[in-house]
Amino acid sequence: MARAPVRAALHGFRVLGSLLLGLASGGALGACTNNPYPDADAERKVLYTVFREAPRTLDPAVAYTTASHQITGNVYDTLLEYHYLKRPYELIPSLAEAVPEPRPLPGGGVAYGFRLRPELLYQEDPCFALGGEGRTTRTVVAADVAFELMRIADPAVNSPVTEPFSNLAGFREFAKALAARREADPEFGERPPHEQYAEVGGLEGVRVRGELELEVVLRAPYPQILFWFAMPFTAPVPWEAVAYYDGDEGRPRFADHPVGTGPYRLALYDKQFRMVLERNPNWYGALHPEWQAPGAVYPSEGEPGDAEAGLLDPEYVGRALPFIERVEFRREKEPIPTFNKFLQGYYDSAGIIQESFDTVVREDRLSPEMAELGMRLEKSVNPSVFYLGFNMDDPVVGTAAGERSRKLRQAMSLMVDVEEWTRLFINGRGVPAQTPLPPGLYGYEADYANPYRRVDPERARELLAEAGYPGGVDPATGRPLRLTFDTADTSARGRTTIEFFVNAWRELGLDVSIEATTYNQFQQKVENGAYQIFQWGWVADYPDPENFYFLLWSEMARSKSGGPNTANFSDRRFDRLYRAMKTRPNDERRIALIREMRTILERERPWIELFHREDYALFHGWLRNVKPFGMSFPMVKYRDLDAERRAELRTAWNRPVRWPAYALLGTGVLIAIPGFVTFFRERQ
């Protein structure tokens, strides 16, 4: 029990000892360099990047943030994955031999059969000794995927993605049976999870057929389930790791010690300042380059423009991945030092800080000064949508007021200048949204312009008059129509961003007040339906139109089911179209359904669509094969870097300027000498 504290204390003393040694041996002269890395790494293929806060958890069933996916996405390989270059996004097989086709079942269900590649190995880890003395790894079996799916269902794991998996046959029943057994028999809850799962009979909808085959059974068609098999939530996890890493006797918790099959393994994990990924020699791509598996070699195809952008360089096409040998994550809490270190060449990529935006980006392009240093600016639109919503259950702005409220919503929509808003508050880093669907997704129409998403105050006034509020005045009171904008953002900046909208509506004569409360109070208001207008955003889990249009499906209404349809929009025709679109493959009919749905939204205006978030990232010229992915999937294995070129430029950019030190010293001496002379003359 005492080992961990002792180790931690020894670590503390070692750091102090290191410092004294460093100060004694290095001295000021030796330390006179701004290079934060050991010299020995200068010409190695090490990718340097940053993290602000360490991930809360690296348990693949729980980790749901971009920061944690930087680790879990590299350590845990999944059955499927996304093609690196193709857009719209396309799934390719990874640990599975093929992307499965749905198999309809009697009774309306559907099954997907996966077959794992043979001889897949986990990374080396002491936990495998639980399965036999001296063992440091083992082959991946289909039961490991089943184990992870059961972990998602396990209430004790607290996975945030139970909802999409609840369509698995027996999912909720399995969770209930586990909880009931644990409550009835506390000793049962102390046993290793894999034994508990076996004891309650496993998950009905996950059928293991031999060592390598697995069948997943859904109660109703849900083609989007395949996207979840490209996320770390469903990666195979060895039961040994979960049982061994329990946080006792000096062992870390499983949430801090990932054991996977990915191209990298977590070699160092210090949440306070450094995380290191190193190549996993047991990765199937390294062990079996002859397979030429699509997820283990650089792709030969992409989208139009990729070849011109140098992303299909013959030097790389078909070569075994990964190219980078180590990934170093250094903790940086402050954005300005991070950006300055990027400019010095010590980070290979960076976001653009607000303070330097105008220096870096001019007229939406990289500034000539930055381009001269060999940097590149890459923009990518996230699969996200940010919008203003109306509570459709509200008697004034909602459905109950019929045509009157519809015209009011249309009028308000015509007053919101989103281009100006993004320019003022987010440096223009957003693509104005015309529909819920962002660019890059199936069904997105680049040439579609929503007639209510332009700025037209004249038409807005007409609509308002037609709605029965001429000049914004409510005839019932004789005063401007009073509406509230409810928000959980109590910051000064948050208020300013909302005032932009409110001021636009005031031009119509409407009296919109901002009600800023704490998050809990806001949630309470939402639960009680006591809100009118709100601002919300959605970042999709997977790139499918279903994951956006379900936000307006009546079954997901907040007032009805507590779902994410916070506008409580309910339209029978829309629901019918949504259900038909949800399960269709990507074909012409699906496009037609999406168009019909967006026409309904265009007229009904439960949302005022604002923008799709756009990320701007800077990359040094020595980094190769960079194509921003848009979603939070680490694509490190496809990237490469020219370490020699980087070392040369770092040296050239970071020569210390020493003369000010000598000048300062000289000035001090010159000032002091007359004083000394005068003083001693007087004393004598």
Place this chain on the structure above:
Amino acid sequence: MLAYVLRRLAHGVVVVLGVLLFLFVLFFAVVDPDDIARRALGEKALPEVLEQWKANHGYDKPLWPWQDVRDNMLFEHFRSMLTFDFGRSDADDVRISDRLRQGFGPSLALTVPMFVMGVILGIVFSLFVAFFRDTYIDTMGVFLCVLAMSVSILLYIIGAQYLIAKLLRWFPISGFDPEPSVVARFLWLPVLVGIAQGLGSEVRFYRTVFVEESHRDYVRTARAKGAGELRIMARHVLQNAMIPILTRVVLAIPFLFTGSLLLESFFGIPGLGSLTVDAINGNDFSTLRTMVYIGSLLFILGQIATDVSYSLVDPRVRLE
């Protein structure tokens, strides 16, 4: 002296208990445990997940002992703090005692050189300006000290990172690595900033003490007996000024362990100061209360150590 120390310790215990009660009211009686859970788990956490988290962290118990004398949050708060069983972080469930042990090394690596060099330089410079009192060196020294005291530490940090690390490229802008070959290069800049920021007030204080001492009778006597100016300053004045110096120095020593909030945060040093800032930013109440509690303990110990040190350097002082 033992009786005095025991009495001071007893007073200290009362103060610590008061601090603990204040912390409890501030962190747990005012803030709703639901809020703490939601901040830890995120806004989308399911109600049953929130309840489980609260149970794991003991936030599901009644606040006050009216219902159950043993099983309540107040009792658990005092028990965990007084037995130094700080529990797990609200943010990521890591044992707080492990975090403390990991953080004190980097904190000391920053604060010890900063403190030692700061005290030495402060005494040397103040002896220097006191030696040249009433000359332009003294005037200029005092002016520079006042100037240095008037500038915010944030300006020192940002200025040093921009000028010394970015433009002159002498040291890394920020970061940390315990490897012996590189650790010093990360610490030079924050140590220099820490010294520069504190030097103004140190020199002003010590100079006042030294100038006051140098007007005393024993200095005149020493000078009349033919002692040199350097000997008078280094041997007589310095030794007799030890009490105010010790008051300042000994009181500061315990706080070396808690690190420097701003320096660690801005320079990316993973010490206890940085841990405290993280706890504040992350609403990690369990870590924050531990840091405040340790701070109060160290303050009380520092005060007792200061009193004891008086009797060691000045035979006239008796602790009774």
